[in-house]
Every structure is written in C-alpha cells, then in structure tokens.
Amino acid sequence: MSDDSDDHGNRDRDEESDDLEAVLTTVRDRVDPDADERGRLREVADRLTERAEAAATDRCADADVILVGSTARGTWTSGDRDIDVFVRFPPDLDRETLEEYGLAVGHATLPEGHEEYAEHPYVKGTVEGFDVDVVPCFRLESATEIQSAVDRTPFHNQYLRERLDDDLAADVRLTKQFLRGIGSYGSDLRTRGFSGFLTELLVCEYGGFRELLEAAREWHPQIELDPEDHGRETFGDPLVVVDPTDPERNVAAVCSEENVARLQHYAREFLEDPSVDYFDPVDPEPLTESELQNHLERRETTPIAVRFDAPNLVEDQLYPQLEKSIEGITSGLDDRGFKVFRGTAIADDAAVIFVELAVSELPAVERHEGPPVHVRGHAEGFYDAYTDDPDAYGPFIEGGRYVTERDREFTTAREFLESDRLFDVGLGAHIETALESDYEVLVEDEVTALLEEFGRELRQYFEPSPRR
Amino acid sequence: MSDDSDDHGNRDRDEESDDLEAVLTTVRDRVDPDADERGRLREVADRLTERAEAAATDRCADADVILVGSTARGTWTSGDRDIDVFVRFPPDLDRETLEEYGLAVGHATLPEGHEEYAEHPYVKGTVEGFDVDVVPCFRLESATEIQSAVDRTPFHNQYLRERLDDDLAADVRLTKQFLRGIGSYGSDLRTRGFSGFLTELLVCEYGGFRELLEAAREWHPQIELDPEDHGRETFGDPLVVVDPTDPERNVAAVCSEENVARLQHYAREFLEDPSVDYFDPVDPEPLTESELQNHLERRETTPIAVRFDAPNLVEDQLYPQLEKSIEGITSGLDDRGFKVFRGTAIADDAAVIFVELAVSELPAVERHEGPPVHVRGHAEGFYDAYTDDPDAYGPFIEGGRYVTERDREFTTAREFLESDRLFDVGLGAHIETALESDYEVLVEDEVTALLEEFGRELRQYFEPSPRR
Known part of the structure; x- marks a missing residue:
C-alpha cells in the first residue's frame, strides 16, 4: 500500500x-534575450561606457565607470531597454563638483540627452532604442559610508554579480x-x-x-x-x-x-x-455601457464619482495622494452615515475618485447626543438651546443624557460631495488644489461618462480578481 | 455694590x-387627604385589623396584626386606596403552616377576597372601595433573619414610623x-x-x-x-x-x-x-393620522412595526421581555446593515415593536471577508468556494485577505422581519412564542393602523420630552 x-x-x-x-x-x-539582442546591448553599452570613461577621467583622473542594473547582470527580460551607466568619483570630491562633473559626463555620453533630478541631477537619453541613464555617484569603500541612495547601487550590483x-x-x-x-x-x-x-x-x-x-x-x-x-x-x-x-x-x-x-x-x-x-499581464477590454448598466442593476449599489483634472505630478507623487484622497472621502462619507461599499482611484488626464455606496440617502433628521444630565452647566446649555429650537425634536433623556433629533446637514452623498465640507476631509495636497479649481460629481447613470477614458479600469473594478 | x-x-x-x-x-x-378621607380609612383599617387579629389568634396565640404601607404611615396621597394588613406569626412556625394560617386569616378578613401569589400566597379583596391585601409573614427579632421579602416590610414600616x-x-x-x-x-x-x-x-x-x-x-x-x-x-x-x-x-x-x-x-x-x-401626569391626546404623516414626511425615516397579540403576562414580566425583544430586533437589523434610528415597544391587547429606520434598503450584494491568504487551508477553501460561484464577485485580495461580494440575504428590513431569521435574535421567551403563533410587519404608511390602539404612545414617541 x-x-x-x-x-x-x-x-x-x-x-x-x-x-x-x-x-x-x-x-x-x-x-530570454537571444544572442542577437545580447550582442546589440553589449555593443551599445560598451560604446557608452567608453564615452563616459573618457569624459570622466578627463575631469577627474580617479573616476571610473560601471554598468549597473539588470542589463549589466544579465537579468533583463527580452525587450527591456534600460542601460544604467554609473560614473563613480572619489569620496573626497565635494558634492557640488560631483554634480557638475556628473552632468558634463552625462552630456558628453548622451549628446541628445536631457537633465532629470532624483537625489542628484543626472542625464537621461535614448541611444539606438535603449533608454540610458548616466548617473554620478561616490566610489566608497563600504556601503555604510553612502551619502545618497545612488551610492548604494554599485554595492547592490557587486553583491548580485557575485551570486x-x-x-x-x-x-x-x-x-x-x-x-x-x-x-x-x-x-x-x-x-x-x-x-x-x-x-x-x-x-x-x-x-x-x-x-x-x-x-x-x-x-x-x-x-x-x-x-x-x-x-x-x-x-x-x-x-x-x-x-x-x-x-x-x-x-x-x-x-x-x-x-x-x-x-x-x-x-x-x-x-x-x-x-x-x-x-501574461492582463489587458482588459474597456467595459461597455451595457455591461456597466448590468453590473449596476445586478449590484443595486449607488455609484458616485468625483472627477477632476489630474494634477501634473509623477505617478510616485500622484498615487499616494489619490490614495489619501479616497481614504479621506470614504471617511467623510462614512462619518456622515453614507456607507461606502468599495471604491477606487484612477487617473490619466482626468482623475477620478470612484466609490459605490451601500447607503446614499438618509433621513432629514439625525440623532444628536448631548451631555449627561448631571454635568450641570453643559447640560443646561444643551437643553436650553434645543428646547427652544422649533426644528429639533426633544431634547429627551436616554441613558442619563440629553438627546435631540435635529436637521441632518446632508441627506444625500451628492450634497456632501458638492459642498465645501468636502475640503474638511484628508485630501492629498495637489488633489485639494485641483478640486479647488474645479470638479464634478457624477451619480448613478451619470458615471457612464467615465467609460470613454477609464473603461479598462472600470472592467477591473467590476470584475475583480486577485490579479491586477 | x-x-x-x-x-x-x-x-x-x-x-x-x-x-x-x-x-x-x-x-x-x-x-393631602382631608379629615373625612382619613376618618373613613381609619374606620375600615381598624375593622380589618380586628377581624384579622381574631382570626389569627384563633389559630396561633402568638400571632399579631400590623398595618403597613403608606396608609399606615400617613404618607398616602388623597385617593390612594391601598390597605396592607400584615399578619405576623412566630418564626418557629413551619412555612407550610404559615401559608395555611395566612390564607385562612385572609379569607376570614376578606370574605369576598381571592388568593394571589407573590413569595407567599395571600388574599386580596375590596372593602368599601379600598384595595386590601392580607399578607402573612414571620415576626422576627431583626431584619437580618428574614426568610422572604415580605418579612422585611414590618421593619421598613417600623423604621419610617420612627422618623x-x-x-x-x-x-x-x-x-x-x-x-x-x-x-x-x-x-x-x-x-x-x-x-x-x-x-x-x-x-x-x-x-x-x-x-x-x-x-x-x-x-x-x-x-x-x-x-x-x-x-x-x-x-x-x-x-x-x-x-x-x-x-x-x-x-x-x-x-x-x-x-x-x-x-x-x-x-x-x-x-x-x-x-x-x-x-400632573401627562395624558397625551392620541396622535392623528395627519400628524403622523407630517412627522414621517418631516423626518424621512422609514417606520416599521412588528405587531402581535400581547402575551398574557403581568407587566413586570411583559416589559422586560419587550425590552429584550426590541434590543434583539434592533441588533438583528443593525447587524444586517439596516440602521435603527429610534424605537419603542408598547403593549395593550396587542404588542408592538416599533422602530424608525435610517436605512431600510441595501444593495443586492454584500461584502464578505475571507481568511488571510496565508492561512492556507481556510484560504484555499474560501477561494475555491467563491471562484466557482457564478453569482459572486471576486474573490479578490484586500489587506492580505480574500474578499468576495455575494448576494445579500435581505435587501429590505421587511424581508428580514418577515423571515424565520427573526427568531435568531434575542427575544423574550413569551414574545418568541407569541411571534411563532402570528405577527404582522407594517412598513411606512401601514403603521397608521397602529393609531387606533396606540395613538397616545405614538404621540409620546413623536413628541419626545424628558417627561414620560
């Protein structure tokens, strides 16, 4: 057996x-890149290294040049086009000179390149279809001495090449x-x-x-x-x-x-x-209008979207702000009794905070709990204020406290999102500025207007899977 | 100054x-009772005391009779009609004999009386418009020796008479x-x-x-x-x-x-x-149908009532069970996403659990969180179950867990209240039995049917004040 x-x-x-x-x-x-692709890469990389070395040692005899990143380690996948050229200067060079030399070497290596800025400024360009970065850094004895993140890269490169x-x-x-x-x-x-x-x-x-x-x-x-x-x-x-x-x-x-x-x-x-x-990465077809309608009818949620012009930020700045904004708006809705079912934030030229609500309308009145009756000063102030208010129910007593029922500020989620109180919730700084300039609120069928720009994202939203 | x-x-x-x-x-x-009222009371009380004394000492030479309660202490308010006659027997009498003697004395004192049962059986009757209880108890040296609550009453009486x-x-x-x-x-x-x-x-x-x-x-x-x-x-x-x-x-x-x-x-x-x-106790006029309509239109809540035949219980048993039932029903509704705004339980021949809902309808789908993906056995079971379910959305991953969106069991509060799941919530035992026999659910305008029997209670509900 x-x-x-x-x-x-x-x-x-x-x-x-x-x-x-x-x-x-x-x-x-x-x-796996074939021999041809590897050969072409090597040829371009060697040429760039030579050019960079010449320009670097011209300026500083102690400088050297190394290739880093996946193309340097043979771990790139066929079709990747990134070549990272690191120009190392001795650590006694002052930072200003490093930056000056770094840019000069970059421009000498990539005559058509342009400057970008990470921790140091560096030069970026395209050579025979490859995306090339020429980045200056300090050549240190040990990674513990690094002065900025780019100084660590040669150590990472070294570590992996050995293994x-x-x-x-x-x-x-x-x-x-x-x-x-x-x-x-x-x-x-x-x-x-x-x-x-x-x-x-x-x-x-x-x-x-x-x-x-x-x-x-x-x-x-x-x-x-x-x-x-x-x-x-x-x-x-x-x-x-x-x-x-x-x-x-x-x-x-x-x-x-x-x-x-x-x-x-x-x-x-x-x-x-x-x-x-x-x-194979998923590449969804855009959701069609009838598919969207079917989902909404099937789910019986209330979709609601805040649409605005996407602020002009790199994705690494934009997405954290979008996440903060959807969290803030979700809390703002939930705190007012509008229950968010699920949501997503998406951006292209426009940006959208899209949420489905389980509860989008509420009664005209809301419960408002006052102080315990025994806290005399506060209790009397509360009682006097609401007993004279013709629009308030009560006050009455529950659990030793005064309770009144007064007009709710917002009885629909749309009213809240269209009001200035939207700006009381935590929003990303640039999102807040964008909303101050202009935004529109789309509710229920109006969200079909999002399909043209965000049909793919809406399919992913309405056909969720573990994949992304 | x-x-x-x-x-x-x-x-x-x-x-x-x-x-x-x-x-x-x-x-x-x-x-304050006037001289006439006090005189009439004294006359009746004396006569009853004499009768009870004669009947008691006939059976037990050591027995005596005292008047207790507010009429004995001069603290009754004009119009109160309660006379409490306590027949005290020596503590060495066994309980069975005490009860036998007690009832015999009670019937001798109140020939038209009937037996009731608190901790001991006793006799209750009406004499010239007064409600009379004849209650047997033990005559003890100190209140710390008491065998039941009625034995304590003479000590209370004594304490207050002295002060x-x-x-x-x-x-x-x-x-x-x-x-x-x-x-x-x-x-x-x-x-x-x-x-x-x-x-x-x-x-x-x-x-x-x-x-x-x-x-x-x-x-x-x-x-x-x-x-x-x-x-x-x-x-x-x-x-x-x-x-x-x-x-x-x-x-x-x-x-x-x-x-x-x-x-x-x-x-x-x-x-x-x-x-x-x-x-002056409040004695509200019954709420009219148009007043009720006005409140509902003003408040924009959804009223919903469970009406059934009141179980045949004394109020001290009925009301705790009604309270337990409204708490159970409120939890049952809240747990399913229907938000209770306020409610009350009222009873006469019919009994009613009446609540106003802030949320009475929900989407067709509900979020269902599965186990963390790392809890392998459970996680795989959950994923397999829902990935094959054509009616479920997902599973997808959020916060390290599987999440699915599946059909909600009840999309309206009425469906829940009309289902057997109502009996899963904590209900008073006799309320549960009454509901098992029959009940009806009234929603929105249908609650006007309650006005005839409960108009006063509904006015108190819709015009709440600290007073009751």
Missing part, C-alpha cells in the same frame, strides 16, 4: 514537473515575468510591488524561481530574510529582506500586504496547475 | 420661595405626586422609577421635598446614601440607598439611569420656575 501510494505520488509529482517545465520552457523562450550564475539569472527573468503577469512587479508607489533588486535577492535566497514559489506558498507574514545575517532593526512590513549592504534597510519596505498575498496566491495556483497565462 | 447685589439676590430668592410655596400649597390641597413626623409625611406626599407628574414614580419594571419606600427614605434623608430637589439638582451619579451607615456592598446602580434594615440591599436597585436623570432635570426646572404642572 505505502509503496503504491508513494509511486502514485511520485508519478503525480513527475507529471506536474513535466507540465511546469514545459510551461517554463515556453516562457524562457519569450523572456547570480547563469541559471539563477535565467530564473530571475522568469520571476520578473511572473510578477509582471500577476501585476506585482515594480516598487513604484502605484504598484507597491517587488522591485527588480528585491526579485533578484529573493531568487538568490530561495535558489530559483520554482523554489521561491514553493516557499511563498507557505509564507506566514511577517516573512523575514536576512541574506547577510546582519539585521539589527525591527521592521513592521509584511515582507522583510534586509539589505545585504545595509543592515538598517528593508529592501521590501514598499511591498504591500496585497502584493505579498498576491504572490502567495498565484504561487499556489501556478504550482497546482502551471500555465503560461500567469506570465 | 456687594450689599446691593446681596439684597437683590435675597429678594429674588424670596420671590422664588413665595412662588414655590404658593405652588406647594395648591398641590398639598390636592394630595416621619407630620411635616415629613406631607413632604413625602408632595414628592410622590411630583414623581408621578414626571413619570418616574413606581418600581414596576415598566417604569423602573422610585418606589414608595425609596421616596420616603429620600425625603427623610434630605429633610423634605424642596431639600431633596435642591440636592438632586446637583447630583453626580453614582449617588450613595446610607441612612444607617452600615453598607458593606459595592453597587453598580446610578442611585444607591442602602436599606436601613439590610446593609446588603440597595433600595434603589431598580431605579434606572433615565429616572435619576429625569428627577434631576425636573428638579432644576421646577426650582427655576415652580409650577403645579409638574405634579
């Missing part, structure tokens, strides 16, 4: 493995594509998912793509990994991966609980029933 | 006192009438107010009607009085008056927070602006 069932178990596992390997072979075929062999690099590519497919790739503040560096560390730590998924399937947050076993801090994040070059930093700090759960969910789904589908 | 304002203050106080005294004179005139002079007795009458006027007189479980004994103790303790009101005006619950300074227990009630004959008993245990607050409120109102009105 036990032999039989072992055999059976092994056969099942072998079949699964075959399925899984077949799927991975298909995906590798798609995501990623060709097999692991290939598994990093699979993992990145899997995370893209489920909507969890990227540490931008819209996604709050897994950064490239975090993905590479996880694959190194668990020893491969499949090994990572097998571990993730069983995760119990908080999950803590500390590759260099040097962590000294306590982190509150669901996933903690202590930076191998900085014991005080969690590489996964930005990764949300949702994305940890999403990876866990799809690790289970994929290992249970492997399919290439999981590696 | 200070002399002037002192004078002025005195003059105000004097005028107030004059007003107050004038009011009290009017009320005394009404509540109530004519002036205090007159002030007890005023106080009782004041408490009647504001709706707080009586320790029955419908009123949960001030019992006669409690009222007499309070007047004794504070030294009069006005003194009681002046103290009550400043009360800060918990208020604790311990006339004999022998309390050893800690009580949780808002008003504590330790029984002078039993250190472990709070005479005010049944007195609700509302009634304490109500006395406090009207103490302030009355002392501020004395008027005989406060001594």
